[in-house]
Amino acid sequence: MQLTLNSYRPFITKFQSLIALFILCLGISLMSDKFMTVANFWNVLRQISVNVCISTGMTLVVLTAGIDLSVGSVLALSGAITAGLLRNGIQLPSSNLYIGFTLLGATLAGLLTGSGLGWFNGWAITRFKLPPFVATLAMLTIARGLTMLWTEGFPITGLGDSFTFLGTGWFLGIPLPVWLSGIIVAIAVLVTNKTRLGRYIYAIGGSESAARLSGVNINKIKIAVYTIAGALAAVGGLLVTSRLDSAQPNAGTSYELDSIAAVVIGGTSLSGGRGSILGTVQGAIIIGVLNNGLVLLNVSPFWQQVVKGFVILLAVIIDKSNSKAD
Template sequence: MNSEVTIANKPNKSEAVGKRRWKETAFRLFGRYGMLFILIALILVMSILSPTFFTSGNLLNIVRQMSIVGIVAIGVTMVIITTGIDLSSGSVIALVSVVVATFAHPDSYPLVVPIAVGLGIGLLTGVINGTIIAKGKIAPFIVTLGMMTGARGAALLFSDGRPIGNLSDSFKFIGQGAVFGIPLPIIIFALVGLVSYLLLTKTKFGKYVYAMGGNEQAARIAGIPVDRYKIMIYAYAGLLSSIAGIILTSRIASGQPTAGVMYELDAIAAAVIGGTSLSGGIGTIGGTIIGALIIGVMNNGLDLLNVSSYWQQILKGGIIVTAVFLDARKNRKS
């Protein structure tokens, strides 16, 4: 009799084990590719709700619109991986915008001059942020908040609070041109993403970024020059902000002292939605790009559906809070 009970129970146990393994596999896959699944689902839903959404022109427009925020978000991702934050991105974009526009008038300077000046400004602001944070041991939130205010003020002072127009055709090509039918901002976005991916995954720089985010004190003990690499990380974030500023200026054909407002928050949102942990040590370039595309698809789809921009802001805020909540739960379990 006992043997019959044992035999009857064996299939139940194996079935339970099979279900548990299936659930574990499903959770693992969703944890790794969840945002990609959400992006695909969002595209499908928007395609059903709006017949004009899933067209080549509109899809290219989505990526082109998000390329600027996406470039900033890639730099912000590296900063957040080290448990830092950068609130100055939008203001750096504005400062770069007005200065670059001054050097981009027709028949004034070669194209390389405004580009070099813009990149230099972004690099300098990043170095200043990183140096004060690393050497002064001041919280990144405070330092970058100060840079956010200072850079915005400098942009308004430099331009006297007015837009700077009359840009050369060669400069406007950066944001408005296309190569083989692909808008140039998308190509630049892809190149920035590729270079950043290789930096994070194939170089010593990337290994140190993750090590610093995992445990900064342990990284110091292991001999990693934390302060030097922290400056480099913020400098790279500033450089990417300047690239975004150059593209934006070229696209709107004027230097705007009010450019880049809220871009830093959109960049942080893209990074967090893409799986970058605010606790540090976790984050990928691919995830951030997907996060930026999720925001872009949502904004574009809701615009096509004539949903109020106020509701869009509320929805975006809810998505960010949900992403942070899920990240916090995951960190508590680990």
């Protein structure tokens, strides 16, 4: 039997992200002796944890043929709300009242903020039939503006050891952010593969009209998906704020692009209905390894952006060619 390139095609298509990751790791480890070290391994995983959280939500959105450009700003606002409440509480001079927030309270407030903004995205998209690109672009600037207003343009620091433990601590020899993102991924995999919500998400992305005719409540599912994306962006915000012990007003800038890149590189189709959470995780790892490798190789930050842009472009081209082949 003669084997041709075409006979390997299904295998290459199925494992394209892993193959790319392997080649990337091999290349960088040949060029830098600091890459294949235990410390750097945990460093990369810790760094990609935030992107994994955001990208998991983004995958759900993209699977419904949507997009969420606001995740970076939502991340910033959620982190700032948590930090602000934890640090300063709410002061009401007119009634001589100080409302203090415990770690639990401030964290919940941050998560509620993210979920609320995500819900608003979903509501605006379904209620007014706005293109997701436009609605979330508007939220991008709204949330960033609110972050600036809340922080008055200054970072909020000094959040305490118990809060920073979330972003810097270890549990059973593994960094806490890695645990957290791992749990989120596990739940998302279960939801997409084993639940009705997951099937509906794929159905909407595959053909919205067919899903509607099948009795799927499109609006409800879309609002749920954007709310989840907002909540996961808030988790990312908590991780970033906790790790830096500081809520930065410009945190999360361009995180939406890294997140979309992870989703696309992971094989999720931007036209919806096709892709997986685990693919996105692979995409996030590829982006993280690429970032780490370029830093270790002393590549200029300006060139890093160029390289990342080309990698995303390549991923989309491969995705298109796979779609045609299918």
